[in-house]
Amino acid sequence: MAEAAMYECPCCDRRTHWHNTACPYCGADLAECALIDEAADLRFNAGLAAARDQHWLQAMQHLLLAVEGRPTDAGAWVLLGKVHAKMGLPAAARACFKEALAYAPRDARAQAAFVACGGKQLTPDMLKGL
Numbered sequence: 636m637a638e639a640a641m642y643e644c645p646c647c648d649r650r651t652h653w654h655n656t657a658c659p660y661c662g663a664d665l666a667e668c669a670l671i672d673e674a675a676d677l678r679f680n681a682g683l684a685a686a687r688d689q690h691w692l693q694a695m696q697h698l699l700l701a702v703e704g705r706p707t708d709a710g711a712w713v714l715l716g717k718v719h720a721k722m723g724l725p726a727a728a729r730a731c732f733k734e735a736l737a738y739a740p741r742d743a744r745a746q747a748a749f750v751a752c753g754g755k756q757l758t759p760d761m762l763k764g765l
């Protein structure tokens with residue numbers, strides 16, 4: 636199970652999966668959290684479709700909402716960074732790739748994209764501070 640798909644139950648602070656509609660530990664109703672996650676999936680998919688069609692602004696709008704709903708989604712941050720790069724915004728792209736690396740430090744796509752946008756090669760020690 637991907638760590639990015641986990642979050643802390645607001646009632647008992649134990650880690651649970653985004654898709655759970657009830658906390659497996661304390662039984663809290665997590666339906667609204669699951670809906671937020673589903674919305675993030677829909678936004679990500681819409682962003683991906685727009686990016687494939689090279690509708691960069693539309694892709695950016697969907698992906699910003701996707702990462703707002705699920706800020707730990709490294710894949711969404713990488714795609715958002717690539718969209719920024721395509722729009723000629725390398726500094727914003729690097730910021731997105733750094734976000735991705737904060738949640739997935741070993742993500743080779745994020746590392747390569749960060750360096751391709753002018754970022755310095757990141758060492759594991761540098762990633763700890765992100």
Ligand SMILES: [Zn+2]
Binds near residue numbers: 658
């Ligand atoms: Zn709980």
